[in-house]
Amino acid sequence: MKEKESKNITETPFGYTLSLISGKWKMIILYLLSEHEVIRYNELQRKIGGITYKMLSSQLKELESDELINRKEYPMIPPKVEYSLTNRGKSLIPILDGMCRWGSKERPELLCIV
């Protein structure tokens, strides 16, 4: 019964983490939120640069349902919605930070986001 070695990667801790943050935009969104505390919907779209509203919506929804980000809606006209990291989301910051530091080390000429 030691056949359990050939386990699928998705059933590992690594695969679980990956399933939450993979995708073309999720890590970018998480990274921006880690740098900015709260960001509004349109602001996110501008900061990311290149993402469409459709993708932004779907990615935010998935991140929210995975409890990595908070969505706070203010009932006003015009509408205002703020996104921020949950505590669970904040616990990913060391990983995002590690990526930033790795990039800085490999390409020192690049500057971090202000």
Add this chain to the structure above:
Amino acid sequence: MKEKESKNITETPFGYTLSLISGKWKMIILYLLSEHEVIRYNELQRKIGGITYKMLSSQLKELESDELINRKEYPMIPPKVEYSLTNRGKSLIPILDGMCRWGSKERPELLCIV
């Protein structure tokens, strides 16, 4: 001239790192190599589970041209090719490891790959 604030994410250290390791399979490949020292082509395909030869080839080629992995070919019949992390690739291990530990913390019932 302070308009430089609205910089594209791809020009940041974070974006640079992301561009090298994003994609559906690259981080899985890097993670497996971080756990196993050297892995052969077919072995990788089996361990990943679900990837086709076509995707595996293209992802390995990109990782190799980004100098994150080594490809060592043994001139024998039948052919034998071993993949391993370069030093540059190995410097990514703390990030991969962080993901593994994050997953372990959030889902303690999952077991790491043997």
Add this chain to the structure above:
DNA sequence: CTGTATCCTAGCCGATACTG
């Protein structure tokens, strides 16, 4: 065993227009 080449499909993703 370690790949490449070809054909095909599903769905991710983008552009645009529209709504409350």
Add this chain to the structure above:
DNA sequence: CAGTATCGGCTAGGATACAG
């Protein structure tokens, strides 16, 4: 401002055949 709806292209991915 904060989204949704629709249309369509591109490409990830599967199946299979083939080569060195």
